[in-house]
Amino acid sequence: MPKANPAVQQRTTALSLPFFDDFITPLDGAPDPRRWVPTGGALVSNRLALAPLTRGAATLDGLKANGQNYSGSTGVFYSSIDSLKSQEIDLSGLTVNDQVYLSFAWQAGSIVGTPNGNSGSTPVRLELYLKNSTNTWVRAWSYNSQRVRTGFRQQVMDLNQTQYLHGTFQFMLVASGNASDNSDNWNIDYVLLDRGRARGLTDTTFVDVATGAGLVGSSPSGGLRSPLRRYTAMPVWQFNAATTSELSANLGVNLTNLELPTPPLSRPITVTGTVRDLTAGTTLGTWLQTPRLIVPNVRNAPQTGSAATVAVPATATPKRLRYTLTINTNGLDAPRATPNDTISRDVDLNNYFAYDDGTAEAYTQIPARSTGQAEVLAYRFNLNQPDHVGGLRLYPVYTPADVSARPVTISVWNDDAGHPSATPVATKTATLPGTGPLPSGLPYVEITFDQPVPVSGIFYVGFSQPSTGRFLSYGKDLNNYFPPGYLWNRNYVGVWDSTRFVGPRGALMMRPVMTNNVTTATASAREAAAYSLYPNPARGTVRVEGPGFARATLLDALGRTVWEQPAAQAGQATLPLPTLPPGVYTVRLLLADGRTVGRRLMLE
Template sequence: MKKILITIIFLLPFFLLYAQEVLIDVGNPFLKEYSKQYFSQISVKETQEVDTLELPFFDDFAASFAYPDETKWMDQYAYIHNDYAIDPISINVATLDAIDEFGAVYTHLPSMSSDVAEYLTSFPINLNVDVADSVYLSFYYQAGGNGNVPEDRDSLVLQFKAPEGDWTSVWNVEGGEVMDTFQIVMVPITEEEYLVKGFQFRFMNYASIGTNYEPSWVSNTDVWHIDYVKLDTARTMNDTLAEDVAFISNFGSKLQGFESVPWNHFKVYAEDIVVDSLTFSYKSTYGEDTKNINRQVEIIDQYGTEPTYSMLDDSENILPMETINYTRYIPYEFNSDSEDSAKFLIKGYIKTDLTDETYPYRWNDTIRYYQEFYNYYAYDDGTAEKGYGISGQGTAYSSLAVQFTPLKADTIKGVYIYFNQVLNEENRNYFFLTIWDDDNGEPGDTIFQKIGAKPYYADEVNQYLYYSLDTSIYIYTTFYIGWVKTTDDMLNCGYDMNNDSGSHIFYNVGGTWEPHSYNGSMMVRPVFGFVYDEAAFKPQVVTNMDFDIYPNPANDYLNISAEEFVLGLSIYDATGRLVKHFDETSRMFIGDLNSGTYFVRPDSEFAVYKTKKLLIIR
């Protein structure tokens, strides 16, 4: 942390020695809003009864979004994402930490000791096999990653349970060590009490919150990442390679220097800002085999009628245990006939031979990135890995400012800011919303100030709170927007660790503007031109949506008719096991499925569909 320089102690009051830039771990901004949609959907949608799952049990979490797969896991405490882990085995991990399924800090956790925070619990599994069948449960874990590192009093625990028995701990690891790689764990299951139908396992973490010395800092802590969970027979202690080729990260923004810009600004200066390439990041976990990988890209105009762009002709070998970061020229210009906003889905695929052994891993060969254009400028990607602010004795009336240079002259209307929620809302203190002009690369004179602003945790666009300027200010060149805080406490602004715009952030404690000390982006988004009607602009998730599948009963092919845009379709067997998934939903081939009863559910971004029964008869 950067402290005020000791050489100025004779010029400034002594208390300024305690002022500092602070970067801390935080709660989950995304879950605060998405959890309301998710759990309301769970309560109304059709569900099927889950008896026991069959072997193999596998989950690398690539097929899940925000919460664990409901067909494999009983609880929703773990957070599924691709933001906090370092060098994951494949895209997406499950994270256990100190925030609940709604994104808030657990209030029962102590500060000087630890207690159980979260669980990740499997459904009952049919493990009715012999000891000679050599059953192993394996998984990878990482402590901390880009999140808070657990202390040595914190731990990650694995427990087993027989159908009529109690939970028993069979493995654990303590915190205290910084990890930037994933460690594999192989656990043999030889006890006959577990080799029965109805066996379960679960992960749980012990966590502790920060000290109350600085209440505005108390937020998420003690992060454990879990990946590539596999339970099966015919395994050994040396069975540590997944033999898979998987994406390990998503595409990034195709805008130079920004995550998003106003659509009306972009349309005028598109050629000056578009990046003409995309980077594929994927790795092989094969121990011996070299694989030929076909890389593909599709870009879909979701608000307009522009034709879909496709790149399908790119292949390269990947060596055993190799990681590839390949940048491909993609001459796409983001044209759309949409008027005031635009959104483009960028889908990436890596394809190789699909076998029975690799079929469970197929989810991790697809990534989706959304390039969005609305009415604001954004450096950040919308996810707060950390919290940032100025804190310490004597920091009341200090300032934070973020620099922006708009593509075109326009009227600024307001700003979206994301403030992290902390324990007991201790960061909800008044501030002056402020705009400064430019003075040779740093904030200059104040050109606007609004008193009486305060952090709130509102359900606004992308979970940000919108602060209106209540007046129109014409901006034609570089400007700075931020705040002057009124207390010594940190306001705790969301901070994105994946995009670095640190050179555009400045702070002022003692009368002099200082450059920012970290690599990341404050979650501050100035709004230009006009303000959307919030209810209309905010994507509405429609629950319990109906659809039709035909023919039903079916033989070799299946079709779907749905009102909302469908991203794909999943087919589950009677035990709840996913047996087939389609990204392309026109005339889907199901001739390789056995006769019987199945359950079908479409995938969509802004709709949750019913689950319907499908009969296959031959």
């Protein structure tokens, strides 16, 4: 059991009953500190658990909250890993006749894979500890991994003992496994501690119809599917060229029903889907409106509709759309269960293509070879109109054994009878930084071609890297995928082959940035140094100091356009920026000769 840390933040007053968490918040991050001690490394998300009771679960694995492993090495090392500890809960004044029970659902394994088997030298297990009235942690339950990925199972604990009925009661789930990666993982969902649970140890069903995870016939985990047919994001002008055909006819998610009534009757519900333009602050319409029955005690009742039902305005402005699905349970669910009735998915129509959603559940590697050609990974993209490739965003993953910078070459290939051409039409070599803050402050690194590369129809973009004996890792999104035959690999002897990751899931995280046929190039470093921003950091209006320019644009840390200088103000040195979230941005200045200058800006 992990040792207690006296510096850990505790609530000043104990929580009262009921204690409940189905991990629908945050969408992706540490457990809610109002209920849980804010340490332990657990991650709340809807992208790792398979068929959770409701959307969202807490995952315990060998990675800390900062993404680094516990062992500090790449060698296999087994120990205690993540934990999940409740804040103090006031059970004083209760007696052994008050029917106090703690229940939770647990799962061994996740979308990442099957956990290793438990043994004396390789402990892979999940344990529950209860804090008694003498502040001693008592191990009350454990499960040893059988090298099997399980479904969610309910565990109910009887707390009707005087040693647990005190004013500072706590419970803690502790995982053990490989401390060097996330191969041994456990998911926790639907934690409920309350009095008066009349069914006691059989209290494992609940009056709750909710949104879940995954979609039958698609990924078994993750949230609402992408509203786009092929991509998770795409340039707004490419979308505008084929608005209806780029939207998915199968937008949806699995629903769950945790109730098992007598007799086992289906529940009538109404499902509504809406779409909102977050950039403009307007609701575009309803893409789904349907009554239905949902059978009892089910975890994978698919609900879909067509995103193309609502027309998206073909305006040139970059936009972020939010597609939402909501269940109306006709007031039958308990108030605590209503927040899990809604799920949403954002899609960017900006300046880049993506097959991934921006989160890495795993990684893929370029093999460690010391001889032969540099291996290549490349994606295929289908354009709706001719365009230019401005650069490529990559998601490098660094291990404790390899934190140094790495050279990389990005390339664009034309199509040659359904595969990349033998020779690229453009290349650019750069160096990816080692560990530490990346230039954008986010996991992607963008490499820009010296001149935007013209493309039309089908093109391929990717990267190559001489491994020089190193395993070079890149992020892999397990909840999204690319069309069959759209990922290509050129091996060390120079042979191209279309490849898929093991199984039907997984998207390599690389994103081409397009220019909408703008053929600009960046100015030299010396010319760019003549421009500065004042004040910086800033709150609102900023002034550009330096030579003249034609127009200014503001990009966020992902390279998305969040503000453009109005035509009537083009070239003016004063930039009246709108209210934006604090963070790192880039002011991109278009010069009179078509080149661009980028200056970093910190907004407070």
